[in-house]
Amino acid sequence: MFKMRRVKPMRLKLRMTVGELSEEFKRAGVIGAGRVGEAVEIVKEMFADPEYTTFLAIAGPLVPSGLRLVFTDLIRRGYVDVVVSNGANIVHDLVESMGGRHFVGSADADDAKLRKSDVNRIYDIYMEGHVFVDLENYVYGILDSIPEQDRVGVSINGLLKEIGLRVKDEDSILLNAAKRNVPIFSPGFLDSMLGIPLWMYSKRSRLVIDPLKDFDLFSGKVYDAKKAGAIILGGGTPKHHTLYMNTLRDGLDAAIQISSAREDDGSLSGAPLSEAISWRKIKGRKTSSIIGDVTIIFPLIIAAALEKVEC
DSSP states (O other): OOOOOOOOOOOOOTTOOHHHHHHHHHHHOSHHHHHHHHHHHHHHHHHHOTTEEEEEEEOSSTIIIIIHHHHHHHHHTTOOSEEEEOHHHHHHHHHHHTTOOOEEOOTTOOHHHHHHTTEEEETTEEEETHHHHHHHHHHHHHHHHSOGGGSEEEOHHHHHHHHHHTOOOTTOHHHHHHHTTOOEEOTTTTSSTTHHHHHHHHHHSOOEEOGGGHHHHHHHHHHHOSEEEEEEESOHHHHHHHHHHGGGGTSBSEEEEEEOSOSTTOOTTTOOGGGGGTTTSBOSSOEEEEESOHHHHHHHHHHHHHHHHHO
């Protein structure tokens, strides 16, 4: 006989908190609600236990879609120890830092008309095209202020920290991470809207990036972790790099993942975290893989976990 637990119907009540809602998800215990309820408990454990080193992996347009301050606040409050990001979210953090903006647009736009109006589209998010010219000049000014010896043989993490220390926007992810010694790793950083500008800058001023140096600090974070946990948003390089580097300690102790990618095409982005166990990227089954929209599910999980940790 299998030992089975009953699916308990959820009950909603007036003025219930997000933490109470997550408890109802956990009581039900199945489908997406069950996985979200489980994820809240895993994140709560990471945040409450000082022995955890928590890795935050972010991919997709999460900064332009409104999650910037959620990331910044987690760094400010000491809940995130390492950030692994695609290049795009770093670029968009810098766009906001220099005064650029992201606008509500339409996914059904006429892109030919947007092009004529010098507007760039990220699904239903608009950006003025001149922003990237402004960004190039903004970053060049920051790079010029970094002593040449600190621009030669520099790791990507080291370069991002130097840039972050010179950003003036107090809400910046880069600034807050730099001030709190939270390293930001971005193995695909040159595959962003700053990749070509950085190459062009290196033709007029000394800039030599050594990405292998990032492994020195990243491996140190992994080896020093008494327990390692990961919050993985989206897939791609940030997801893989986080999982891959933790093979150095025989895998993460706990992890959650939110992704809209398909599992059945065999891609890493859609692979459930259970698959990572066979690769020794994760040690056990303290995981939750959720299929859905990061912009909806991630804030709900974080709000519920913080309610449980801080109340």
